[in-house]
Structure formats: structure tokens, C-alpha cells
Amino acid sequence: MAFTMPQKLLFKHCDPAGIAFYPRYFEMMNDCVELFFDHIGHPFEEIIRTAGVPTARIEAQFTAPSRHGDRLEITLRATSLGRSSLGLTFAALCGEEVRFRASSTLVYVTQQGRPQSWSDTLRAALTPHVEGKN
Amino acid sequence: MAFTMPQKLLFKHCDPAGIAFYPRYFEMMNDCVELFFDHIGHPFEEIIRTAGVPTARIEAQFTAPSRHGDRLEITLRATSLGRSSLGLTFAALCGEEVRFRASSTLVYVTQQGRPQSWSDTLRAALTPHVEGKN
Amino acid sequence: MAFTMPQKLLFKHCDPAGIAFYPRYFEMMNDCVELFFDHIGHPFEEIIRTAGVPTARIEAQFTAPSRHGDRLEITLRATSLGRSSLGLTFAALCGEEVRFRASSTLVYVTQQGRPQSWSDTLRAALTPHVEGKN
């Protein structure tokens, strides 16, 4: 089940070459994950009171440049749910053109940073969104 | 031939969990690339007057959290030099502990964003730094 | 005439103390200015093709901390329009509580950075929004 965040490319996102500065794309992906957790009823600001959801790995291909003013649609898909991990993919399109694709793994950790099993409520909230699981 | 950039983890790099916010790591890697090009005598600010060096892909594993005040050493290695590409790896250590590893591919492009062959001077400057090439 | 941009305080905006990192507030104000120019029909991405609108001065009072998850309303008011300048004020509220107030001056410049008179179309678009001018 896909979740999409619109994102206009703003002045702050662009570099002297006039195109998106790629570390800003990772901020966007982080925002998209945060919005997704809002959407499933478990906002980050609540989760991080007692736990953490750091990104353990991420990879991205930047296939075409984005320019100031471009209107991107960033689509997140949850592709796997492990004992304490969540696999995600991202695709950013501007119209029909793919600007970047990425995949990442989040881990549910204790406040001390140790991986822990997803809580029952988080697992129940995530499961319907994991592709092939519903 | 390795190139190392020291980077103390500052307040601005850290998130509410008190650890490095991973998009900041990508800024650090970008800074490290920029410093490396300085080091080989071709600063980014000169290159981008007539060309570009965008990152076409990057992947990273965040293997242990970094905390405010940690002193990282980020080591860049050039691993391959293609017609218009440059392969890089990064390793960030705090003392003996690896905090992240990454690899990326840069592409030398025209100001219109089209891949072009490295100029002779850039190729000559890069070649001695590519592992296994000297 | 006031222009308001809603802004939820996201993970990326917060520091290790769990509150908004103030340089992020300046990014938000910049986004708000950009959105305002969109709103009056002159998007930044068009303006900066032939000119610039840098901020010449800004001052801000951070009157109460904002926390992750807070829903801010950032209100911009245009308070003066000079030959080549635009005076703005900002107020960010969370519910009834003021989080910050700011004022800034933008300058309309040539691509070489020299102040120039607002174009007739920009002046016509801005004037109705300047307080006390309509």
C-alpha cells in the first residue's frame, strides 16, 4: 500500500548548480517516513518518548536532476516487516520522470539503541501497510 | 590512497534522540569529497564554473550511533575511475568503532547535466588517488 | 494582509535538547516568504531566473521553545515596500503561545547583486499585501 507525500522543490533544497542538493533528498525521505507514521496513528513524537526508529541502511539512485520549483511526488512503500526492522522503498517522480529511487531499513530500538521487537500496537498498525501482507 | 577528514559531531548534527541525524552524514560525505578535490588541486568552486560533479548513487550502512561531541575520522577512498564516473568509498570511525560505511558514484557532467569524459587535467589529478592505479 | 503557513515541527527540526534548533526557524521563514511569493503569482523559481531577492537583515526573538510534533502557524506580514526593499514581520504561534517573532528586509537585486527598483509587475503584485496600503 503506497503512501505519497507531495514536495515542491524549494530554494533551500537547491545547490549552486540550481538542482536539488542530494542530502536534502534524505531529509525529504525522513519527512516522508515521519508523515507515514503519523498516517498510521503513531507519530514519531510519541514513539521517540520511549524508543527510537533509526535508519540502519539506505541506498539511493539519483536518476535525473530536480530543479527549483519542481513538484515531486515521493511514494513510500513498506516492503518487509521483521522482528524489529521495517523495509521501505521510495520513488520520487516529477510528472512521469523518476528523479530518485531509494530503499532503506529502519530498526525499532530501545532508548539505549538496542534493537527490540516491534510493540504489538506498532506491529498491528504497520502490518496492513506491508506489501503482500494484505 | 586514503584521504581523511576529521569531523567533531556538533550540536547541529544531532537529533532529539541525541545522536547524529543521518542526512547530516551525507552532508559530511559531500564536504569530504569537496575537501578531497581541494586537496588534489581542483576545488569544487572552480569545477562548477564550467561543469558539474553530481552524485549518481550512494549507499550507506549506519552501524553504530554517533553522539554529540564524538570525534569522527571520515576516510574517503577512490576505488574506480571511469570515462565520466568516479567510484568512492567512505568509512567513519570514532576511535576503533565504525559508525558508518558508504559507497557512491560521482559523474562528471556538462552544465546541462549530460555525462562527459573527465577533462585531461582532472583525470591526471584523480588517477594517482585511485586505488590499484599507482 | 497576513499570510499564514502551517508548519508541524518535525524530527529534523529538533536538537538534542528536543526543541527546535533555531537555524531551522530561519529556513521556515524563508519557506514562508517563498510560499508568499507563490501566493501572489510570482514564484521564486521564476524571479531568480533574472534577479534575486536576498535577505539584507533579519532579527528574531525566540520567546518559548517548540517541541517535536508542535503545530506552528507562521504568519508573515508585509509592512513596507521601498524602491527596492520589502519589510516583513513574522510571528509563529502554537495555539495561543508565541514561539518566535521576527522582522526582516528583503532587497530586489540584479543577478550581479546590485539593488534595483522592483519591476512594475512585482510592485503591483506586492502593493495590495503591504499593510496600510490598501
Add this chain to the structure above:
Amino acid sequence: MAFTMPQKLLFKHCDPAGIAFYPRYFEMMNDCVELFFDHIGHPFEEIIRTAGVPTARIEAQFTAPSRHGDRLEITLRATSLGRSSLGLTFAALCGEEVRFRASSTLVYVTQQGRPQSWSDTLRAALTPHVEGKN
């Protein structure tokens, strides 16, 4: 007594107009404050374990644009030390040219964000650096 931090203007600091994006200047000033506290023997990463040092107000004039590659010298001066406040000024020069000037007020607060008197050790460490106090 002045404290100076060199700062080369990097790719990440610059906007599509090829000049410094001003919110990045506030990050630099924050870095400079952090380095100053390191310098006087009280690193931020230690202070924030038990307290906070938020910026209560800041104002800045951006007097000339900075370009990618420019080598700035950012000079911090402590101008006043109150019961729980610290007044600072900043001047950023590139060679002889002033790029920005700023002044700010920091407040020493409890972890709950309430102003508190500077601890004796912090006051003792700060006092010799406050202009006109030694």
C-alpha cells in the same frame, strides 16, 4: 577578547544564486559558539547533559554576498554577562570585506527550559572573555 573560527564557504552552504543561503550563516554562528565553549573548557556536549544554552534573540545584517569557495573568518566577542545571559557579537570577514555582522543573547536554562544563574564554574570560565571585564 575575540575568538575566531575560519570557515570556507562550501557547496552545501550555497543557494541557486551561487551565494551563501543565510540560514546556513546561523548554523555557522552556532558552530562558532560551540567552538568557543570548547575553547573555554566547557564543551556543549557536557553542558547539555544537565542544562541548556538556547539563543533567546539574534539579529544579523548581511552586508555583502559570500560565494562558494570564499574563506570567511567569523569572529565572536562576548560583550556582556548577566545573571543567566550572555551577550555575543559576530563579524564575518572575507579578507577586508564584512559579509555579515550579528548579535545574539544566549540564556543558561534548566533542562525544563527555565533561566537559571550561570554555575560558578561557567561564570568563572566566561568572565575573562567578556570585553571590558579583564
